[in-house]
Amino acid sequence: MSDLLERLRGRGWRMTAQRRVVAEVLDGDHVHLTADEVHARAVAKLPEISRATVYNTLGEMVTLGEVIEVSTDRRAKRYDPNAHRPHHHLVCASCGTIRDVHPAGDPLADLPSDERFGFTVSNVEVTYRGICPNCAATT
Amino acid sequence: MSDLLERLRGRGWRMTAQRRVVAEVLDGDHVHLTADEVHARAVAKLPEISRATVYNTLGEMVTLGEVIEVSTDRRAKRYDPNAHRPHHHLVCASCGTIRDVHPAGDPLADLPSDERFGFTVSNVEVTYRGICPNCAATT
DNA sequence: TCCTACAATGGACATAGTCCAAGTCAAGTG
DNA sequence: CACTTGACTTGGACTATGTCCATTGTAGGA
Structure with a gap:
Protein backbone atom coordinates (compact mmCIF):
# COMPACT_ATOMS: atom_id res chain seq x y z
CA MET A 1 0.00 0.00 0.00
CA PRO A 81 4.67 11.63 -6.25
CA ASN A 82 8.30 11.51 -5.14
CA ALA A 83 7.97 14.78 -3.24
CA HIS A 84 9.88 13.68 -0.16
CA ARG A 85 13.15 12.85 -1.89
CA PRO A 86 14.49 16.01 -3.44
CA HIS A 87 15.43 15.32 -7.02
CA HIS A 88 15.53 16.84 -10.46
CA HIS A 89 14.55 15.67 -13.91
CA LEU A 90 16.19 14.40 -17.04
CA VAL A 91 13.99 14.61 -20.12
CA CYS A 92 14.45 13.09 -23.55
CA ALA A 93 13.99 15.83 -26.12
CA SER A 94 12.83 13.29 -28.65
CA CYS A 95 10.38 10.94 -26.92
CA GLY A 96 9.66 12.86 -23.72
CA THR A 97 10.72 10.10 -21.32
CA ILE A 98 11.47 11.49 -17.86
CA ARG A 99 13.89 10.11 -15.26
CA ASP A 100 14.47 11.31 -11.74
CA VAL A 101 18.08 12.32 -11.16
CA HIS A 102 20.16 13.43 -8.18
CA PRO A 103 22.91 15.84 -9.18
CA ALA A 104 25.84 16.55 -6.92
CA GLY A 105 26.04 20.04 -5.46
CA ASP A 106 23.38 22.46 -4.40
CA PRO A 107 22.22 24.88 -7.09
CA LEU A 108 20.58 27.06 -4.44
CA ALA A 109 23.99 27.75 -2.94
CA ASP A 110 25.30 28.64 -6.38
CA LEU A 111 23.14 31.73 -6.69
CA PRO A 112 25.20 34.66 -5.34
CA SER A 113 23.30 37.20 -3.31
CA ASP A 114 23.96 39.96 -5.83
CA GLU A 115 22.07 37.83 -8.34
CA ARG A 116 19.04 37.48 -6.11
CA PHE A 117 17.55 40.92 -6.76
CA GLY A 118 16.28 41.03 -3.20
CA PHE A 119 14.20 37.89 -3.65
CA THR A 120 13.78 35.39 -0.84
CA VAL A 121 14.72 32.29 -2.80
CA SER A 122 13.22 29.12 -1.43
CA ASN A 123 13.30 26.57 -4.15
CA VAL A 124 15.05 25.47 -7.29
CA GLU A 125 14.03 23.22 -10.14
CA VAL A 126 16.56 21.75 -12.53
CA THR A 127 15.66 20.13 -15.83
CA TYR A 128 18.31 18.39 -17.88
CA ARG A 129 17.55 17.73 -21.52
CA GLY A 130 19.11 15.28 -23.88
CA ILE A 131 18.52 12.18 -25.96
CA CYS A 132 17.75 8.86 -24.35
CA PRO A 133 19.63 5.71 -25.44
CA ASN A 134 16.51 4.38 -27.10
CA CYS A 135 16.00 7.39 -29.32
CA ALA A 136 19.72 7.65 -30.04
CA ALA A 137 19.66 4.07 -31.32
CA THR A 138 16.69 4.44 -33.64
CA THR A 139 17.85 7.55 -35.47
CA MET B 1 18.14 48.33 -33.95
CA PRO B 81 15.38 36.74 -26.61
CA ASN B 82 18.56 36.53 -24.58
CA ALA B 83 19.53 33.20 -26.14
CA HIS B 84 23.19 34.00 -26.66
CA ARG B 85 24.05 34.67 -23.05
CA PRO B 86 23.48 31.50 -21.08
CA HIS B 87 21.41 32.27 -18.04
CA HIS B 88 18.73 30.91 -15.78
CA HIS B 89 15.58 32.31 -14.25
CA LEU B 90 14.36 33.56 -10.92
CA VAL B 91 10.59 33.66 -10.60
CA CYS B 92 8.40 35.29 -7.98
CA ALA B 93 5.91 32.70 -6.77
CA SER B 94 3.47 35.45 -5.91
CA CYS B 95 3.40 37.90 -8.82
CA GLY B 96 5.22 35.92 -11.51
CA THR B 97 7.96 38.47 -12.16
CA ILE B 98 10.95 36.88 -13.88
CA ARG B 99 14.59 37.94 -13.68
CA ASP B 100 17.55 36.55 -15.57
CA VAL B 101 20.23 35.23 -13.23
CA HIS B 102 23.73 33.82 -13.63
CA PRO B 103 24.55 31.24 -10.96
CA ALA B 104 28.09 30.21 -10.24
CA GLY B 105 29.02 26.67 -11.16
CA ASP B 106 27.90 24.45 -13.98
CA PRO B 107 24.91 22.26 -13.21
CA LEU B 108 25.67 20.11 -16.25
CA ALA B 109 28.96 19.08 -14.66
CA ASP B 110 27.09 18.22 -11.45
CA LEU B 111 25.22 15.33 -13.04
CA PRO B 112 27.33 12.19 -12.48
CA SER B 113 27.45 9.75 -15.34
CA ASP B 114 25.73 7.03 -13.31
CA GLU B 115 22.77 9.41 -13.02
CA ARG B 116 22.53 9.93 -16.77
CA PHE B 117 20.81 6.65 -17.62
CA GLY B 118 22.69 6.52 -20.91
CA PHE B 119 21.26 9.85 -22.06
CA THR B 120 23.33 12.26 -24.09
CA VAL B 121 22.69 15.33 -21.98
CA SER B 122 23.04 18.57 -23.90
CA ASN B 123 21.25 21.19 -21.96
CA VAL B 124 20.07 22.26 -18.54
CA GLU B 125 17.45 24.69 -17.37
CA VAL B 126 17.39 26.03 -13.84
CA THR B 127 14.44 27.85 -12.32
CA TYR B 128 14.73 29.46 -8.92
CA ARG B 129 11.54 30.33 -7.11
CA GLY B 130 10.97 32.73 -4.29
CA ILE B 131 9.27 35.94 -3.28
CA CYS B 132 10.29 39.24 -4.80
CA PRO B 133 10.95 42.28 -2.55
CA ASN B 134 7.80 43.93 -3.80
CA CYS B 135 5.50 41.08 -2.85
CA ALA B 136 7.35 40.53 0.43
CA ALA B 137 6.64 44.16 1.36
CA THR B 138 2.92 44.14 0.58
CA THR B 139 2.03 41.00 2.53
C1' DT C 1 -28.75 5.66 12.64
C1' DC C 2 -28.74 10.42 11.40
C1' DC C 3 -26.69 14.85 10.16
C1' DT C 4 -23.83 17.85 8.09
C1' DA C 5 -19.89 19.57 6.18
C1' DC C 6 -16.94 18.22 2.83
C1' DA C 7 -16.38 15.85 -1.61
C1' DA C 8 -17.76 14.32 -6.38
C1' DT C 9 -20.12 15.13 -10.56
C1' DG C 10 -20.53 16.67 -15.33
C1' DG C 11 -21.18 20.02 -18.34
C1' DA C 12 -20.29 24.69 -19.63
C1' DC C 13 -16.66 27.80 -19.97
C1' DA C 14 -11.85 29.66 -20.44
C1' DT C 15 -7.28 29.78 -22.19
C1' DA C 16 -3.39 28.44 -25.05
C1' DG C 17 -2.00 26.71 -29.05
C1' DT C 18 -2.34 24.31 -33.88
C1' DC C 19 -3.90 23.62 -38.55
C1' DC C 20 -5.19 24.68 -43.14
C1' DA C 21 -6.74 26.48 -47.64
C1' DA C 22 -6.56 30.64 -49.91
C1' DG C 23 -4.60 34.99 -50.77
C1' DT C 24 -0.34 38.05 -50.62
C1' DC C 25 4.20 39.67 -51.23
C1' DA C 26 9.70 39.71 -50.87
C1' DA C 27 13.30 39.34 -53.50
C1' DG C 28 15.85 37.20 -57.28
C1' DT C 29 15.91 37.32 -62.48
C1' DG C 30 16.06 39.18 -66.95
C1' DC D 1 11.33 47.93 -63.87
C1' DA D 2 8.05 44.13 -64.34
C1' DC D 3 7.61 39.29 -63.73
C1' DT D 4 7.51 35.11 -61.29
C1' DT D 5 7.52 31.93 -57.69
C1' DG D 6 7.56 29.90 -53.51
C1' DA D 7 7.68 31.32 -48.97
C1' DC D 8 4.79 33.98 -45.82
C1' DT D 9 0.40 35.64 -43.82
C1' DT D 10 -4.31 35.37 -42.78
C1' DG D 11 -8.42 34.24 -40.03
C1' DG D 12 -11.26 31.09 -38.51
C1' DA D 13 -12.15 26.47 -37.14
C1' DC D 14 -10.36 23.06 -34.28
C1' DT D 15 -7.81 20.60 -30.36
C1' DA D 16 -5.96 20.23 -25.87
C1' DT D 17 -5.72 21.40 -21.26
C1' DG D 18 -7.57 23.21 -17.33
C1' DT D 19 -11.26 25.74 -14.33
C1' DC D 20 -15.80 26.78 -12.41
C1' DC D 21 -20.11 25.97 -10.37
C1' DA D 22 -24.67 24.34 -8.97
C1' DT D 23 -26.31 20.07 -7.76
C1' DT D 24 -26.05 15.58 -5.73
C1' DG D 25 -23.73 12.21 -2.86
C1' DT D 26 -21.33 10.46 1.22
C1' DA D 27 -17.64 9.84 5.15
C1' DG D 28 -17.37 9.87 9.61
C1' DG D 29 -18.59 11.90 14.08
C1' DA D 30 -22.44 12.26 17.59
Whole structure:
Protein backbone atom coordinates (compact mmCIF):
# COMPACT_ATOMS: atom_id res chain seq x y z
CA MET A 1 0.00 0.00 0.00
CA SER A 2 1.07 3.47 -0.79
CA ASP A 3 3.02 5.56 1.68
CA LEU A 4 1.33 8.48 0.01
CA LEU A 5 -2.08 7.24 1.09
CA GLU A 6 -0.89 6.75 4.65
CA ARG A 7 0.52 10.25 4.83
CA LEU A 8 -2.64 11.77 3.45
CA ARG A 9 -4.80 9.88 5.90
CA GLY A 10 -2.55 11.07 8.68
CA ARG A 11 -3.28 14.63 7.76
CA GLY A 12 -6.97 14.22 8.38
CA TRP A 13 -7.87 13.88 4.77
CA ARG A 14 -11.34 12.57 4.31
CA MET A 15 -10.79 9.27 2.54
CA THR A 16 -13.00 8.59 -0.44
CA ALA A 17 -12.86 5.93 -3.11
CA GLN A 18 -11.85 8.57 -5.65
CA ARG A 19 -8.97 9.91 -3.63
CA ARG A 20 -7.74 6.45 -2.86
CA VAL A 21 -7.69 5.58 -6.54
CA VAL A 22 -5.82 8.75 -7.50
CA ALA A 23 -3.25 8.12 -4.77
CA GLU A 24 -2.80 4.53 -5.91
CA VAL A 25 -2.25 5.57 -9.49
CA LEU A 26 0.43 8.00 -8.36
CA ASP A 27 2.78 5.59 -6.72
CA GLY A 28 6.34 4.60 -7.46
CA ASP A 29 9.59 6.01 -8.77
CA HIS A 30 10.02 7.69 -12.12
CA VAL A 31 6.27 8.27 -12.22
CA HIS A 32 5.36 11.43 -14.09
CA LEU A 33 1.81 11.21 -15.37
CA THR A 34 -0.24 13.98 -16.90
CA ALA A 35 -3.61 14.77 -15.35
CA ASP A 36 -5.31 13.02 -18.24
CA GLU A 37 -3.18 9.91 -17.85
CA VAL A 38 -4.02 9.85 -14.16
CA HIS A 39 -7.67 10.18 -15.08
CA ALA A 40 -7.45 7.36 -17.63
CA ARG A 41 -5.86 5.00 -15.11
CA ALA A 42 -8.25 6.05 -12.40
CA VAL A 43 -11.21 5.34 -14.66
CA ALA A 44 -9.88 1.83 -15.17
CA LYS A 45 -10.25 1.23 -11.43
CA LEU A 46 -13.31 3.34 -10.76
CA PRO A 47 -15.24 3.98 -13.96
CA GLU A 48 -17.45 6.78 -12.71
CA ILE A 49 -14.67 9.08 -11.50
CA SER A 50 -14.83 12.47 -13.15
CA ARG A 51 -12.11 14.61 -14.65
CA ALA A 52 -12.87 17.46 -12.29
CA THR A 53 -12.30 15.23 -9.29
CA VAL A 54 -8.95 14.09 -10.60
CA TYR A 55 -7.90 17.70 -11.14
CA ASN A 56 -9.15 18.71 -7.71
CA THR A 57 -7.42 15.82 -5.99
CA LEU A 58 -4.12 16.39 -7.76
CA GLY A 59 -4.31 20.06 -6.88
CA GLU A 60 -4.89 19.26 -3.23
CA MET A 61 -2.00 16.84 -3.13
CA VAL A 62 0.24 19.50 -4.60
CA THR A 63 -0.95 22.02 -2.01
CA LEU A 64 -0.23 19.55 0.76
CA GLY A 65 3.25 19.09 -0.65
CA GLU A 66 2.79 15.36 -1.20
CA VAL A 67 3.07 15.58 -4.97
CA ILE A 68 5.10 17.90 -7.18
CA GLU A 69 3.97 19.51 -10.39
CA VAL A 70 6.48 19.30 -13.19
CA SER A 71 6.15 21.04 -16.53
CA THR A 72 8.95 19.56 -18.55
CA ASP A 73 7.35 19.91 -21.92
CA ARG A 74 5.16 22.43 -23.62
CA ARG A 75 2.11 20.29 -23.15
CA ALA A 76 0.40 19.15 -19.97
CA LYS A 77 1.65 19.43 -16.41
CA ARG A 78 2.92 16.20 -14.95
CA TYR A 79 2.57 14.94 -11.40
CA ASP A 80 5.48 13.45 -9.51
CA PRO A 81 4.67 11.63 -6.25
CA ASN A 82 8.30 11.51 -5.14
CA ALA A 83 7.97 14.78 -3.24
CA HIS A 84 9.88 13.68 -0.16
CA ARG A 85 13.15 12.85 -1.89
CA PRO A 86 14.49 16.01 -3.44
CA HIS A 87 15.43 15.32 -7.02
CA HIS A 88 15.53 16.84 -10.46
CA HIS A 89 14.55 15.67 -13.91
CA LEU A 90 16.19 14.40 -17.04
CA VAL A 91 13.99 14.61 -20.12
CA CYS A 92 14.45 13.09 -23.55
CA ALA A 93 13.99 15.83 -26.12
CA SER A 94 12.83 13.29 -28.65
CA CYS A 95 10.38 10.94 -26.92
CA GLY A 96 9.66 12.86 -23.72
CA THR A 97 10.72 10.10 -21.32
CA ILE A 98 11.47 11.49 -17.86
CA ARG A 99 13.89 10.11 -15.26
CA ASP A 100 14.47 11.31 -11.74
CA VAL A 101 18.08 12.32 -11.16
CA HIS A 102 20.16 13.43 -8.18
CA PRO A 103 22.91 15.84 -9.18
CA ALA A 104 25.84 16.55 -6.92
CA GLY A 105 26.04 20.04 -5.46
CA ASP A 106 23.38 22.46 -4.40
CA PRO A 107 22.22 24.88 -7.09
CA LEU A 108 20.58 27.06 -4.44
CA ALA A 109 23.99 27.75 -2.94
CA ASP A 110 25.30 28.64 -6.38
CA LEU A 111 23.14 31.73 -6.69
CA PRO A 112 25.20 34.66 -5.34
CA SER A 113 23.30 37.20 -3.31
CA ASP A 114 23.96 39.96 -5.83
CA GLU A 115 22.07 37.83 -8.34
CA ARG A 116 19.04 37.48 -6.11
CA PHE A 117 17.55 40.92 -6.76
CA GLY A 118 16.28 41.03 -3.20
CA PHE A 119 14.20 37.89 -3.65
CA THR A 120 13.78 35.39 -0.84
CA VAL A 121 14.72 32.29 -2.80
CA SER A 122 13.22 29.12 -1.43
CA ASN A 123 13.30 26.57 -4.15
CA VAL A 124 15.05 25.47 -7.29
CA GLU A 125 14.03 23.22 -10.14
CA VAL A 126 16.56 21.75 -12.53
CA THR A 127 15.66 20.13 -15.83
CA TYR A 128 18.31 18.39 -17.88
CA ARG A 129 17.55 17.73 -21.52
CA GLY A 130 19.11 15.28 -23.88
CA ILE A 131 18.52 12.18 -25.96
CA CYS A 132 17.75 8.86 -24.35
CA PRO A 133 19.63 5.71 -25.44
CA ASN A 134 16.51 4.38 -27.10
CA CYS A 135 16.00 7.39 -29.32
CA ALA A 136 19.72 7.65 -30.04
CA ALA A 137 19.66 4.07 -31.32
CA THR A 138 16.69 4.44 -33.64
CA THR A 139 17.85 7.55 -35.47
CA MET B 1 18.14 48.33 -33.95
CA SER B 2 17.91 44.82 -32.78
CA ASP B 3 20.86 42.44 -33.00
CA LEU B 4 18.26 39.76 -33.23
CA LEU B 5 16.98 41.18 -36.50
CA GLU B 6 20.47 41.38 -37.94
CA ARG B 7 21.20 37.78 -37.06
CA LEU B 8 17.96 36.59 -38.57
CA ARG B 9 18.57 38.51 -41.76
CA GLY B 10 22.04 36.99 -41.92
CA ARG B 11 20.52 33.54 -41.93
CA GLY B 12 18.64 34.20 -45.13
CA TRP B 13 15.36 34.87 -43.44
CA ARG B 14 12.87 36.49 -45.75
CA MET B 15 12.25 39.82 -44.10
CA THR B 16 8.62 40.81 -43.77
CA ALA B 17 6.94 43.58 -41.84
CA GLN B 18 5.42 40.99 -39.50
CA ARG B 19 8.71 39.35 -38.66
CA ARG B 20 10.40 42.66 -38.14
CA VAL B 21 7.72 43.71 -35.70
CA VAL B 22 7.93 40.47 -33.72
CA ALA B 23 11.71 40.75 -33.53
CA GLU B 24 11.45 44.35 -32.37
CA VAL B 25 9.00 43.46 -29.65
CA LEU B 26 11.37 40.77 -28.40
CA ASP B 27 14.36 42.91 -27.60
CA GLY B 28 16.18 43.65 -24.38
CA ASP B 29 17.14 42.05 -21.09
CA HIS B 30 14.71 40.53 -18.63
CA VAL B 31 12.19 40.25 -21.45
CA HIS B 32 9.89 37.27 -21.02
CA LEU B 33 6.67 37.83 -22.88
CA THR B 34 3.94 35.30 -23.54
CA ALA B 35 2.88 34.69 -27.11
CA ASP B 36 -0.25 36.70 -26.49
CA GLU B 37 1.68 39.61 -25.04
CA VAL B 38 3.94 39.55 -28.06
CA HIS B 39 0.86 39.56 -30.25
CA ALA B 40 -0.69 42.47 -28.37
CA ARG B 41 2.46 44.58 -28.72
CA ALA B 42 2.87 43.60 -32.33
CA VAL B 43 -0.69 44.65 -33.10
CA ALA B 44 0.09 48.07 -31.69
CA LYS B 45 2.73 48.49 -34.36
CA LEU B 46 1.09 46.58 -37.17
CA PRO B 47 -2.64 46.27 -36.59
CA GLU B 48 -3.36 43.56 -39.16
CA ILE B 49 -0.86 41.01 -37.88
CA SER B 50 -2.50 37.72 -37.00
CA ARG B 51 -2.08 35.46 -34.02
CA ALA B 52 -1.04 32.57 -36.24
CA THR B 53 1.83 34.59 -37.67
CA VAL B 54 3.08 35.51 -34.23
CA TYR B 55 3.03 31.87 -33.18
CA ASN B 56 4.75 30.81 -36.40
CA THR B 57 7.42 33.46 -36.10
CA LEU B 58 8.14 32.73 -32.47
CA GLY B 59 8.36 29.04 -33.26
CA GLU B 60 10.84 29.69 -36.05
CA MET B 61 13.00 31.88 -33.86
CA VAL B 62 13.08 29.12 -31.27
CA THR B 63 14.05 26.57 -33.91
CA LEU B 64 16.85 28.82 -35.11
CA GLY B 65 18.04 29.09 -31.53
CA GLU B 66 17.66 32.86 -31.44
CA VAL B 67 14.99 32.84 -28.78
CA ILE B 68 14.42 30.50 -25.84
CA GLU B 69 11.11 29.14 -24.69
CA VAL B 70 10.60 29.29 -20.94
CA SER B 71 7.72 27.73 -19.10
CA THR B 72 8.09 29.07 -15.62
CA ASP B 73 4.47 29.00 -14.64
CA ARG B 74 1.56 26.75 -15.32
CA ARG B 75 0.15 29.16 -17.83
CA ALA B 76 1.54 30.28 -21.18
CA LYS B 77 5.03 29.70 -22.54
CA ARG B 78 7.25 32.76 -22.43
CA TYR B 79 9.83 33.85 -24.96
CA ASP B 80 13.27 35.02 -23.94
CA PRO B 81 15.38 36.74 -26.61
CA ASN B 82 18.56 36.53 -24.58
CA ALA B 83 19.53 33.20 -26.14
CA HIS B 84 23.19 34.00 -26.66
CA ARG B 85 24.05 34.67 -23.05
CA PRO B 86 23.48 31.50 -21.08
CA HIS B 87 21.41 32.27 -18.04
CA HIS B 88 18.73 30.91 -15.78
CA HIS B 89 15.58 32.31 -14.25
CA LEU B 90 14.36 33.56 -10.92
CA VAL B 91 10.59 33.66 -10.60
CA CYS B 92 8.40 35.29 -7.98
CA ALA B 93 5.91 32.70 -6.77
CA SER B 94 3.47 35.45 -5.91
CA CYS B 95 3.40 37.90 -8.82
CA GLY B 96 5.22 35.92 -11.51
CA THR B 97 7.96 38.47 -12.16
CA ILE B 98 10.95 36.88 -13.88
CA ARG B 99 14.59 37.94 -13.68
CA ASP B 100 17.55 36.55 -15.57
CA VAL B 101 20.23 35.23 -13.23
CA HIS B 102 23.73 33.82 -13.63
CA PRO B 103 24.55 31.24 -10.96
CA ALA B 104 28.09 30.21 -10.24
CA GLY B 105 29.02 26.67 -11.16
CA ASP B 106 27.90 24.45 -13.98
CA PRO B 107 24.91 22.26 -13.21
CA LEU B 108 25.67 20.11 -16.25
CA ALA B 109 28.96 19.08 -14.66
CA ASP B 110 27.09 18.22 -11.45
CA LEU B 111 25.22 15.33 -13.04
CA PRO B 112 27.33 12.19 -12.48
CA SER B 113 27.45 9.75 -15.34
CA ASP B 114 25.73 7.03 -13.31
CA GLU B 115 22.77 9.41 -13.02
CA ARG B 116 22.53 9.93 -16.77
CA PHE B 117 20.81 6.65 -17.62
CA GLY B 118 22.69 6.52 -20.91
CA PHE B 119 21.26 9.85 -22.06
CA THR B 120 23.33 12.26 -24.09
CA VAL B 121 22.69 15.33 -21.98
CA SER B 122 23.04 18.57 -23.90
CA ASN B 123 21.25 21.19 -21.96
CA VAL B 124 20.07 22.26 -18.54
CA GLU B 125 17.45 24.69 -17.37
CA VAL B 126 17.39 26.03 -13.84
CA THR B 127 14.44 27.85 -12.32
CA TYR B 128 14.73 29.46 -8.92
CA ARG B 129 11.54 30.33 -7.11
CA GLY B 130 10.97 32.73 -4.29
CA ILE B 131 9.27 35.94 -3.28
CA CYS B 132 10.29 39.24 -4.80
CA PRO B 133 10.95 42.28 -2.55
CA ASN B 134 7.80 43.93 -3.80
CA CYS B 135 5.50 41.08 -2.85
CA ALA B 136 7.35 40.53 0.43
CA ALA B 137 6.64 44.16 1.36
CA THR B 138 2.92 44.14 0.58
CA THR B 139 2.03 41.00 2.53
C1' DT C 1 -28.75 5.66 12.64
C1' DC C 2 -28.74 10.42 11.40
C1' DC C 3 -26.69 14.85 10.16
C1' DT C 4 -23.83 17.85 8.09
C1' DA C 5 -19.89 19.57 6.18
C1' DC C 6 -16.94 18.22 2.83
C1' DA C 7 -16.38 15.85 -1.61
C1' DA C 8 -17.76 14.32 -6.38
C1' DT C 9 -20.12 15.13 -10.56
C1' DG C 10 -20.53 16.67 -15.33
C1' DG C 11 -21.18 20.02 -18.34
C1' DA C 12 -20.29 24.69 -19.63
C1' DC C 13 -16.66 27.80 -19.97
C1' DA C 14 -11.85 29.66 -20.44
C1' DT C 15 -7.28 29.78 -22.19
C1' DA C 16 -3.39 28.44 -25.05
C1' DG C 17 -2.00 26.71 -29.05
C1' DT C 18 -2.34 24.31 -33.88
C1' DC C 19 -3.90 23.62 -38.55
C1' DC C 20 -5.19 24.68 -43.14
C1' DA C 21 -6.74 26.48 -47.64
C1' DA C 22 -6.56 30.64 -49.91
C1' DG C 23 -4.60 34.99 -50.77
C1' DT C 24 -0.34 38.05 -50.62
C1' DC C 25 4.20 39.67 -51.23
C1' DA C 26 9.70 39.71 -50.87
C1' DA C 27 13.30 39.34 -53.50
C1' DG C 28 15.85 37.20 -57.28
C1' DT C 29 15.91 37.32 -62.48
C1' DG C 30 16.06 39.18 -66.95
C1' DC D 1 11.33 47.93 -63.87
C1' DA D 2 8.05 44.13 -64.34
C1' DC D 3 7.61 39.29 -63.73
C1' DT D 4 7.51 35.11 -61.29
C1' DT D 5 7.52 31.93 -57.69
C1' DG D 6 7.56 29.90 -53.51
C1' DA D 7 7.68 31.32 -48.97
C1' DC D 8 4.79 33.98 -45.82
C1' DT D 9 0.40 35.64 -43.82
C1' DT D 10 -4.31 35.37 -42.78
C1' DG D 11 -8.42 34.24 -40.03
C1' DG D 12 -11.26 31.09 -38.51
C1' DA D 13 -12.15 26.47 -37.14
C1' DC D 14 -10.36 23.06 -34.28
C1' DT D 15 -7.81 20.60 -30.36
C1' DA D 16 -5.96 20.23 -25.87
C1' DT D 17 -5.72 21.40 -21.26
C1' DG D 18 -7.57 23.21 -17.33
C1' DT D 19 -11.26 25.74 -14.33
C1' DC D 20 -15.80 26.78 -12.41
C1' DC D 21 -20.11 25.97 -10.37
C1' DA D 22 -24.67 24.34 -8.97
C1' DT D 23 -26.31 20.07 -7.76
C1' DT D 24 -26.05 15.58 -5.73
C1' DG D 25 -23.73 12.21 -2.86
C1' DT D 26 -21.33 10.46 1.22
C1' DA D 27 -17.64 9.84 5.15
C1' DG D 28 -17.37 9.87 9.61
C1' DG D 29 -18.59 11.90 14.08
C1' DA D 30 -22.44 12.26 17.59
